[in-house]
Amino acid sequence: xxxxxxxxxxxxxxxxxxxxxxxxxxxxxxxxxxxxxxxxxxxxxxxxxxxxxxxxxxxxxxxxxxxxxxxxxxxxxxxxxxxxxxxxxxxxxxxxxxxxxxxxxxxxxxxxxxxxxxxxxxxxxxxxxxxxxxxxxxxxxxxxxxxxxxxxxxxxxxxxxxxxxxxxxxxxxxxxxxxxxxxxxxxxxxxxxxxxxxxxxxxxxxxxxxxxxxxxxxxxxxxxxxxxxxxxxxxxxxxxxxxxxxxxxxxxxxxxxxxxxxxxxxxxxxxxxxxxxxxxxxxxxxxxxxxxxxxxxxxxxxxxxxxxxxxxxxxxxxxxxxxxxxxxxxxxxxxxx
Amino acid sequence: xxxxxxxxxxxxxxxxxxxxxxxxxxxxxxxxxxxxxxxxxxxxxxxxxxxxxxxxxxxxxxxxxxxxxxxxxxxxxxxxxxxxxxxxxxxxxxxxxxxxxxxxxxxxxxxxxxxxxxxxxxxxxxxxxxxxxxxxxxxxxxxxxxxxxxxxxxxxxxxxxxxxxxxxxxxxxxxxxxxxxxxxxxxxxxxxxxxxxxxxxxxxxxxxxxxxxxxxxxxxxxxxxxxxxxxxxxxxxxxxxxxxxxxxxxxxxxxxxxxxxxxxxxxxxxxxxxxxxxxxxxxxxxxxxxxxxxxxxxxxxxxxxxxxxxxxxxxxxxxxxxxxxxxxxxxxxxxxxxxxxxxxxxxxxxxxxxxxxxxxxxxxxxxxxxxxxxxxxxxxxxxxxxxxxxxxxxxxxxxxxxxxxxxxxxxxxxxxxxxxxxxxxxxxxxxxxxxxxxxxxxxxxxxxxxxxxxxxxxxxxxxxxxxxxxxxxxxxxxxxxxxxxxxxxxxxxxxxxxxxxxxxxxxxxxxxxxxxxxxxxxxxxxxxxxxxxxxxxxxxxxxxxxxxxxxxxxxxxxxxxxxxxxxxxxxxxxxxxxxxxxxxxxxxxxxxxxxxxxxxxxxxxxxxxxxxxxxxxxxxxx
Numbered sequence: 001x002x003x004x005x006x007x008x009x010x011x012x013x014x015x016x017x018x019x020x021x022x023x024x025x026x027x028x029x030x031x032x033x034x035x036x037x038x039x040x041x042x043x044x045x046x047x048x049x050x051x052x053x054x055x056x057x058x059x060x061x062x063x064x065x066x067x068x069x070x071x072x073x074x075x076x077x078x079x080x081x082x083x084x085x086x087x088x089x090x091x092x093x094x095x096x097x098x099x100x101x102x103x104x105x106x107x108x109x110x111x112x113x114x115x116x117x118x119x120x121x122x123x124x125x126x127x128x129x130x131x132x133x134x135x136x137x138x139x140x141x142x143x144x145x146x147x148x149x150x151x152x153x154x155x156x157x158x159x160x161x162x163x164x165x166x167x168x169x170x171x172x173x174x175x176x177x178x179x180x181x182x183x184x185x186x187x188x189x190x191x192x193x194x195x196x197x198x199x200x201x202x203x204x205x206x207x208x209x210x211x212x213x214x215x216x217x218x219x220x221x222x223x224x225x226x227x228x229x230x231x232x233x234x235x236x237x238x239x240x241x242x243x244x245x246x247x248x249x250x251x252x253x254x255x256x257x258x259x260x261x262x263x264x265x266x267x268x269x270x271x272x273x274x275x276x277x278x279x280x281x282x283x284x285x286x287x288x289x290x291x292x293x294x295x296x297x298x299x300x301x302x303x304x305x306x307x308x309x310x311x312x313x314x315x316x317x318x319x320x321x322x323x324x325x326x327x328x329x330x331x332x333x334x335x336x337x
Numbered sequence: 338x339x340x341x342x343x344x345x346x347x348x349x350x351x352x353x354x355x356x357x358x359x360x361x362x363x364x365x366x367x368x369x370x371x372x373x374x375x376x377x378x379x380x381x382x383x384x385x386x387x388x389x390x391x392x393x394x395x396x397x398x399x400x401x402x403x404x405x406x407x408x409x410x411x412x413x414x415x416x417x418x419x420x421x422x423x424x425x426x427x428x429x430x431x432x433x434x435x436x437x438x439x440x441x442x443x444x445x446x447x448x449x450x451x452x453x454x455x456x457x458x459x460x461x462x463x464x465x466x467x468x469x470x471x472x473x474x475x476x477x478x479x480x481x482x483x484x485x486x487x488x489x490x491x492x493x494x495x496x497x498x499x500x501x502x503x504x505x506x507x508x509x510x511x512x513x514x515x516x517x518x519x520x521x522x523x524x525x526x527x528x529x530x531x532x533x534x535x536x537x538x539x540x541x542x543x544x545x546x547x548x549x550x551x552x553x554x555x556x557x558x559x560x561x562x563x564x565x566x567x568x569x570x571x572x573x574x575x576x577x578x579x580x581x582x583x584x585x586x587x588x589x590x591x592x593x594x595x596x597x598x599x600x601x602x603x604x605x606x607x608x609x610x611x612x613x614x615x616x617x618x619x620x621x622x623x624x625x626x627x628x629x630x631x632x633x634x635x636x637x638x639x640x641x642x643x644x645x646x647x648x649x650x651x652x653x654x655x656x657x658x659x660x661x662x663x664x665x666x667x668x669x670x671x672x673x674x675x676x677x678x679x680x681x682x683x684x685x686x687x688x689x690x691x692x693x694x695x696x697x698x699x700x701x702x703x704x705x706x707x708x709x710x711x712x713x714x715x716x717x718x719x720x721x722x723x724x725x726x727x728x729x730x731x732x733x734x735x736x737x738x739x740x741x742x743x744x745x746x747x748x749x750x751x752x753x754x755x756x757x758x759x760x761x762x763x764x765x766x767x768x769x770x771x772x773x774x775x776x777x778x779x780x781x782x783x784x785x786x787x788x789x790x791x792x793x794x795x796x797x798x799x800x801x802x803x804x805x806x807x808x809x810x811x812x813x814x815x816x817x818x819x820x821x822x823x824x825x826x827x828x829x830x831x832x833x834x835x836x837x838x839x840x841x842x843x844x845x846x847x848x849x850x851x852x853x854x855x856x857x858x859x860x861x862x863x864x865x866x867x868x869x870x871x872x873x874x875x876x877x878x879x880x881x882x883x884x885x886x887x888x889x890x891x892x893x894x895x896x897x898x899x900x901x902x903x904x905x906x907x908x909x910x911x912x913x914x915x916x917x918x919x920x921x922x923x924x925x926x927x928x929x930x931x932x933x934x935x936x937x938x939x940x941x942x943x944x945x946x947x948x949x950x951x952x953x954x955x956x957x958x959x
Contacts, residue, residue, distance in 0.1 A: 069812025081642025
């Protein structure tokens, strides 16, 4: 295999006109990705983007890689088949909150528990965009939309909690206002062996504009985003004045001055048990409270495709390569002359 | 028993025997029937089997709902069905007698485990009087044996607990029936030793029970009932006895070898298709990947994903699963990727009759997707034919880059027949090449890869991920022919809808013409598809030997039809279509060819018998 050719953003951009609404958060995610790809040292022909249906699902059309825009909710299932058949490929899955958590929720959790080598990007804008503004499974209770004129009565999913509940081996969160952070999360997710999911807070400026303003606007971030760094005490605030403690299995926001720095939880993304990561994911159930971002969990577990291949190799070792003539004679036979 | 040979002169020779083993679900009747079948196969008879069992794993013991039966037809000549009315009924309990006595030919033989005919069991079966003591069995030859107690007795000195010994009573029945119908003992003994290896007491008990059954036949002076069926004169070759699901699995493996592409099965367990998942999972050394998905939708999705990656994507299911897969099949039609959907049909709608057969999914296979979404349909006609049908389905899928529906049913899935093993060198070749080169020029004069450029068969190129320079995007949105770019242009959509139909119809150009069996100058043509082949072939044979002129034709391809079907239908005054549905093929034939085709329908969960068809076809002839 020759060295991976040097590429630029242009090489990773397809010739298709991008058709998201002007101002959509998807643009910044696409740019982040197209800029990141040349740095990942992978080949375009070995890279596949698979999506379902929704605004986010148009993503593959804009990447100059292999790509499939499939049907609503099914992208994790289709990608699972591809990744099992072709462990040599880099398979990315892109979808929104409706695609991945509503119609495709079942496929998502099963892909995560199996730990198949997929990099899953969940663009969460807390709304249905392509169908013009119904509430989604991540919309807050009380949300008034076309389908909920009196306010939504559904308890929303917290995608990070769902992923940790499914024992995903890599779980991270980022947002569309910070290209550097997005790229770091995408890179880490890509490099992870197994199912990796990154939730991206993404602004829908048409149907749910400003949903994340309170936490992701530049002047709000220090106070409202809890940046998780492996091996570091969990601390945030303009002057790092606040932090997170784990008390009886529950994550609590505390004043550092009050509890002392040694009392803060030291983030361990490699903890085998997902309970603490889950506790941290529960810190914010709305988009107005301090919200954890970064890598919540990154643990090693046997990758599914590898197990598939090793069973095939083991079967070939013990039985030899398939012999059709022998197979047809594997039940009792008799001869007629 | 060695005595068999010595007393051979007492054994009456018959051309064929149909035996039905019936008992409680827990009595091991499927195993008993299967063993009797295997011994007969090795003995050289032609045969056909019909297992029938309840959907419940353990239905309430002793009830009619819990009766499990296995019918086997053995013959000294070529046969195609498990037989009409059984000649012999083995009833292990009152419920089995109550449920199945009506199937027995008049004057037939009933073999009964008399130990089971006590008050509780009689009540459960709904008998007010013991049928062994009233006139229920008048006119039948009745052989009663206290099978349970004799089995316990035979195992007494082996150290087997009486409760465990009781479980071997099906081997007593097998031993007795094997003596009556002169089956060789050796295959069963070898099987017992192999199957229960390491469980010496179980081996000893089953062997003792078998021999006790054998000995009972001799000592009870049942010689008058003894019969044998000589080996059949079948074409020379090596044979194995095979059921449809196994043959189908092997056909998929053979197709994978012929195409030189790995097989990927995405499946979700469902009766009666699960055995294909089980079988293929055993053969990973052929490079087969099997994936038990979280649901039917993920099963077909994963298969489509594998096909996109250059594997042969397969998904196996039954009717309810096909319903769930519909949207993904529409995507596969739009993506023009190979995929084989295998529907082992069962009684519907909804859960329906999971363990009973029906063939009522034809219209779903034809039209069960939104939009104009044509898919070729291939149907298997006998258990062994499932092998060839699987190869044909894969061939069409790969060569034409299309999802294909392969229809089998519960009867073919579980029924068995002797199969003359094919010469591997004679299997159809499947030549597939992945795209490797740019094939278009864009508006700026650059060489590019276009995914929807077509070959002479109107199939698009198959460029798999990993192929340098051919990166492209495909999707379910309507695309422009050639470039594959998203297109909402009205004229393009009209063009693409028509093109997708045309390219599937074009498959017929290379199909072999149908051949009429029977009398070319007959007034009546019997058109069959799927598992009705056996009953139709047998019925047509009987009618012709009785002097009725009749012809038949059997359809391997339901969509598109073989090219000469229309012309052929026009040649006959009467077209009748036996179907295990309310006339689905009949409707298609009438719509397509404007012929007055008439359905012969059966939707009882059981296959047609030849006798039924003889009567129905005669009604038309009159």
